[in-house]
Amino acid sequence: MSAVAKPKNAAPPAAAAAPAAPPLNAGTPLDLARVRTVRVNQPAVARRVAVLNASRSVKKAYQAAWLVKAIQCMDLTTLSGDDTPGRVRRLCAKARQPLGAELLSALGLPSLQVGAVCVYHEMVAEAVQALQGSGIPVAVVSTGFPAGLTPMETKLREIELSVAAGAQEVDIVISRRHALTHDWAALYEELVSFKKACGPAHLKAILATGELQTLENVARASWVAMMAGADFIKTSTGKEGVNATLDVSLVMVRAIRDFQAETGQVVGYKPAGGISSAKGALQYLALMKEELGPRWLQPDLFRFGASSLLTDIERQLEHYVTGHYSAAHRHAMP
Numbered sequence: 134m135s136a137v138a139k140p141k142n143a144a145p146p147a148a149a150a151a152p153a154a155p156p157l158n159a160g161t162p163l164d165l166a167r168v169r170t171v172r173v174n175q176p177a178v179a180r181r182v183a184v185l186n187a188s189r190s191v192k193k194a195y196q197a198a199w200l201v202k203a204i205q206c207m208d209l210t211t212l213s214g215d216d217t218p219g220r221v222r223r224l225c226a227k228a229r230q231p232l233g234a235e236l237l238s239a240l241g242l243p244s245l246q247v248g249a250v251c252v253y254h255e256m257v258a259e260a261v262q263a264l265q266g267s268g269i270p271v272a273v274v275s276t277g278f279p280a281g282l283t284p285m286e287t288k289l290r291e292i293e294l295s296v297a298a299g300a301q302e303v304d305i306v307i308s309r310r311h312a313l314t315h316d317w318a319a320l321y322e323e324l325v326s327f328k329k330a331c332g333p334a335h336l337k338a339i340l341a342t343g344e345l346q347t348l349e350n351v352a353r354a355s356w357v358a359m360m361a362g363a364d365f366i367k368t369s370t371g372k373e374g375v376n377a378t379l380d381v382s383l384v385m386v387r388a389i390r391d392f393q394a395e396t397g398q399v400v401g402y403k404p405a406g407g408i409s410s411a412k413g414a415l416q417y418l419a420l421m422k423e424e425l426g427p428r429w430l431q432p433d434l435f436r437f438g439a440s441s442l443l444t445d446i447e448r449q450l451e452h453y454v455t456g457h458y459s460a461a462h463r464h465a466m467p
């Protein structure tokens with residue numbers, strides 16, 4: 134990077150002190166009557182999303198501060214069949230230092246790191262070792278990710294092995310058929326078993342919303358997952374035809390809001406899949422702030438699941454401090 138100077142007339146992004154993390158979600162008994170009352174007003178969702186899409190995004194120092202927040206809330210991810218220990222080590226180095234030293238200093242930040250590193254089970258031990266001493270947790274995708282069509286026994290063993298290898302967060306996939314056939318009791322039981330197998334690790338429930346057919350199914354599956362003790366609800370694996378969208382996100386965050394109002398339990402949110410632009414990330418941050426409040430802009434309650442988003446954020450931040458865009462390949466992910 135060419136010499137970077139702090140832009141004039143612009144405050145540097147502030148590094149806010151982290152609030153105390155909420156306890157794990159204890160869940161509730163399955164309340165089928167409550168699940169069945171969940172409705173989604175689709176025209177209202179479309180109107181709200183249109184407003185979000187039309188909103189002018191924040192500029193200059195405010196935008197830089199929000200993009201730094203997006204990095205802090207990122208599950209930096211590699212989920213490829215050709216992942217290697219070397220790639221995972223490079224990803225972990227990036228997780229520890231997501232921005233170059235010069236850029237970091239120009240932003241006035243003493244340090245910065247991502248929310249977590251997300252990998253397949255076979256890469257957990259490598260990631261745990263590479264992140265030692267950083268405080269960055271390792272998240273693992275599990276339970277037959279991405280389709281979730283392996284035997285239950287295998288799924289539970291997979292969770293146990295990953296937690297034993299040091300994963301602190303487990304991103305499980307639900308059996309979509311339970312939501313598609315409205316067998317909410319089966320979905321609840323499955324998730325309760327996953328939660329038990331996680332022990333002290335956080336359970337992040339991937340609903341694979343692009344395969345659930347209706348927003349009502351998304352809303353009801355969100356409720357069942359939270360009743361079963363999910364600490365986060367997550368949209369997608371990144372492998373479905375349709376991944377994270379603002380529509381499903383609105384439905385899911387409103388379920389989180391209502392669940393908290395009715396039970397007192399605080400649940401996090403993770404949109405994932407296809408979020409690769411800084412502009413898109415800003416829309417999600419605005420959604421979280423407006424729908425759930427600033428507490429959901431902290432990494433213990435909000436994460437982006439993304440494999441390539443950091444590249445664009447880095448470019449935008451470099452533009453903020455230098456006034457120039459660099460080539461995307463200069464910020465390529467490992």
Ligand SMILES: O=C[C@H](O)COP(=O)(O)O
Pocket residue numbers: 210212251369370371372405406407408438439440441442
């Ligand atoms: O959970 C994370 C997703 O798999 C990442 O999806 P992406 O590669 O489209 O960013």
